Amino acid sequence: MRVVSLVPSLTEAVAVSAAPGVLVGATDWCSHPAGLDVTRVGGTKNPEVDRIVALAPDLVIANEEENREPDLAALRAVGVEVMVTEVRDVPQALGELARVLAACGVGSRPRWLDEAADAWSALPPPDRRTTAVVPIWRRPWMVLGRDTFAGDVLARLGVDHLYATHEDRYPRIPLDELRAVAPDVVVLPDEPYRFTADDGPEAFAGLPCTLVSGRHLTWYGPSLADAPRMLSEALRAARR
CATH class of the missing domain: 3.40.50.1980 (Nitrogenase molybdenum iron protein domain)
Known part of the structure; x- marks a missing residue:
């Protein structure tokens, strides 16, 4: 083969x-x-x-x-x-x-696939729901929209991204509008656009931001086993 x-x-x-x-x-x-x-x-x-x-x-x-x-x-x-x-x-x-x-x-x-299934099936109910915007690109700004794997991942962790019902799966949204919707947190993955501490959070001054691994947010493979824990830790830190 x-x-x-x-x-x-x-x-x-x-x-x-x-x-x-x-x-x-x-x-x-x-x-x-x-x-x-x-x-x-x-x-x-x-x-x-x-x-x-x-x-x-x-x-x-x-x-x-x-x-x-x-x-x-x-x-x-x-x-x-x-x-x-x-x-x-x-x-x-x-x-x-x-x-x-x-x-x-x-x-x-493979064992990792069972571990991934167990990790997601054993998630406790979130203690509260959190709203978010999730940029995936800048110049122009693009965010998660409807019907995406990453959106489902976040929803299972208690995070409702605010463009989940948009007609586009990855809509282009002006930065002023992203700020104005006032999410509880801005989730900034390191792929496909590589957001970093110096490139991304400065655009959302006054809003809590969290940098997350794109591999844990958007990849569906062995990383699925660790994704709930890794993403939950990043989100909890941003909520404090």
């Missing part, structure tokens, strides 16, 4: 679960696990189709949000099998991970 992954979350999941040598290619953005030694095939939005084909994969794994349909169609046109995942909430993520790993020849359910 030879697999190419075009999704960082799935790359990590396959790399730590499948037999050595199964994963032969991944994108330039696939940063986990550390030291991953596979052929790099470009970005998630602009993969090098010819390089992927040259790897002679039995399967390419992709995601309907992270990857572009024209690239996937180009792979299918030359006979490459492509599996496309859809992940909009935590239960769906767990199910899609099990499906991908089975397709990659993983014979038994």
